[in-house]
Amino acid sequence: MDFKGSDTIPGPRTEDHLPHTAQAAVKIVIVGGFGVGKTTMVGSVSEIRPLTTEETMTQAGIGVDDDYGSESKTATTVAMDFGRIQITDQLVLYLFGTPGQERFWFLWNGLFEGALGAVVLVDTRRLEVSFDVMGRLEERGVPFVVAVNSFPDAPHYPVEELRTALDLGPEIPIIECDVRRRASSKDVLLTLTRFLHSLALSGALT
Amino acid sequence: MTPPRRKRRRPQHQSPPPAPAVKPAGGAEKPGNPERLYTIAGSTDGKRAELDLVTLIVARSAPPLSASPEVAAVLRLCTAPLSMAELSAYLQLPFSAMTVLITELIQAELVQARAPIVRQAAFDRSLLEAVMHGLQRL
Numbered sequence: 001m002d003f004k005g006s007d008t009i010p011g012p013r014t015e016d017h018l019p020h021t022a023q024a025a026v027k028i029v030i031v032g033g034f035g036v037g038k039t040t041m042v043g044s045v046s047e048i049r050p051l052t053t054e055e056t057m058t059q060a061g062i063g064v065d066d067d068y069g070s071e072s073k074t075a076t077t078v079a080m081d082f083g084r085i086q087i088t089d090q091l092v093l094y095l096f097g098t099p100g101q102e103r104f105w106f107l108w109n110g111l112f113e114g115a116l117g118a119v120v121l122v123d124t125r126r127l128e129v130s131f132d133v134m135g136r137l138e139e140r141g142v143p144f145v146v147a148v149n150s151f152p153d154a155p156h157y158p159v160e161e162l163r164t165a166l167d168l169g170p171e172i173p174i175i176e177c178d179v180r181r182r183a184s185s186k187d188v189l190l191t192l193t194r195f196l197h198s199l200a201l202s203g204a205l206t
Numbered sequence: 207m208t209p210p211r212r213k214r215r216r217p218q219h220q221s222p223p224p225a226p227a228v229k230p231a232g233g234a235e236k237p238g239n240p241e242r243l244y245t246i247a248g249s250t251d252g253k254r255a256e257l258d259l260v261t262l263i264v265a266r267s268a269p270p271l272s273a274s275p276e277v278a279a280v281l282r283l284c285t286a287p288l289s290m291a292e293l294s295a296y297l298q299l300p301f302s303a304m305t306v307l308i309t310e311l312i313q314a315e316l317v318q319a320r321a322p323i324v325r326q327a328a329f330d331r332s333l334l335e336a337v338m339h340g341l342q343r344l
Contacts, residue, residue: 009279011296017286018262025260025289025322026337045344051295053259055302082259082291087340091323091333094260094289108301110258114324116337124209131212141217142325157209165209186344193338200329 016048018092025092028192029112031100031137032121033129037149038097039081041121041179045186046083046095054079055107078104095189100133112137117196118144119188121179124154127165134166145173145195147188171198257305262287262320270316276307277316284317 030038043050055078078099085093098104098111105111112118118137122130130146137144146166157165159174168174173191177184265284269277276297283296294304311317323333 009283009296011283012286012288012292018288020264020286022262022287023320025262025320026324026333027260027322047344051292053291053294053301054298056300082295084289084292085340085344087337091336091340092260092262092289093337093340094291096259096291108259110324114258114260114322116325116334128210128212131210134212135215138215139218155209162209165211167212167214169214182344186341190338190341193334193341196329197331197334197338200331200334 012048018086019089021089022086022092023090025094026087027094027096027111027115028189029115029118029142030095030097030121031118031133033100033123033126033133036121036123036126036129037179038121041119041147041149041185041188042081042083042095042097044179044182044184045085045189047086048084050081050083052079052081053108057107078107080108100129102132102136112140112142115142117192118142119192120144120146122146122148123151124148124157124162125151127162131166134168143196143199145175145188145192147179147191148174148176150176150178171195256321257290257308257319258322258324259291259301260289260322262289262322263293263308264288264318264320266316266318277311280307280311281316287320 030041032038039050057076057078080099081097083095085095087093096108096111096115098108120130120134120137134144134146146162146168148162159176162174163170163172166174173195175188175191177188179185179188263280263284264287265281267281269281273281276299279297280293283293288296290301290304290308293299293308294301297304299307308317308319312319323330
């Protein structure tokens with residue numbers, strides 16, 4: 001791997017520097033199928049230009065089929081886009097748009113375990129793509145809200161019909177959004193935060 | 207038109223599922239860990255600090271004259287607090303490689319790590335209120 005000299009490494013713009021008082025960060029994960037708008041959502045609310053962190057794994061690490069022996073391993077790069085919002089002088093929020101396939105999640109230690117909660121972004125043209133993700137979050141006890149990204153040619157279902165189809169309890173917020181718009185993406189994040197707050201009030205958060 | 211239907215699942219009160227098993231390669235990797243393709247530093251004991259994607263890293267000193275280019279870059283970037291994820295992105299290093307590098311810098315007392323706040327049983331409501339207020343200001 002070629003490593004560029006330290007002088008050529010791009011860093012944050014001066015205006016993007018966090019204050020020295022920044023003591024801790026929290027994270028929210030945006031999860032959904034390919035092309036559902038995760039990256040667009042991260043980009044529309046982030047205060048910094050969205051960045052990408054990568055991880056490399058071998059094909060054998062995917063754990064699907066290891067019958068061919070080590071000589072058949074090939075490297076796979078998994079990328080995750082993220083953005084940042086400064087909450088206070090002490091607190092920073094990071095947003096991660098992560099692939100829907102659970103086999104990638106362990107690459108980033110504690111990605112979901114430590115997150116405040118998750119936004120499951122769905123496309124009504126391919127609703128079933130999000131089924132497995134929701135199940136995994138339920139199994140892991142990660143609180144989530146469902147955000148329906150409105151694509152112009154996507155079928156429109158009433159929220160209650162979606163709730164039935166997705167088999168979600170009445171307490172789980174389902175919100176329609178247009179992730180290209182900052183105000184809309186912000187509403188989704190606020191919906192999640194209010195939901196987490198209500199869980200904290202009821203003592204239901206584990 | 208009727209949408210496809212899902213069946214909800216229940217929390218499995220147990221630790222997260224183990225990583226898919228891999229055959230140990232070259233003896234250096236523990237079974238159950240994906241094989242990492244990069245090594246930056248000569249860390250042989252395999253110990254890593256508990257570094258999260260959003261652990262904030264702050265430089266404690268200027269780069270020593272003997273610093274490697276990547277160490278110098280990290281220390282220069284971290285004059286203001288910067289998360290592990292951002293360091294990985296700016297240096298274009300896989301997160302696992304970044305973890306190894308930062309672990310060494312913590313041991314050498316060249317950087318300080320500020321741990322993230324994670325979800326827990328007794329959730330801090332004031333924290334969530336702060337996040338709400340911060341989002342509303344966007």
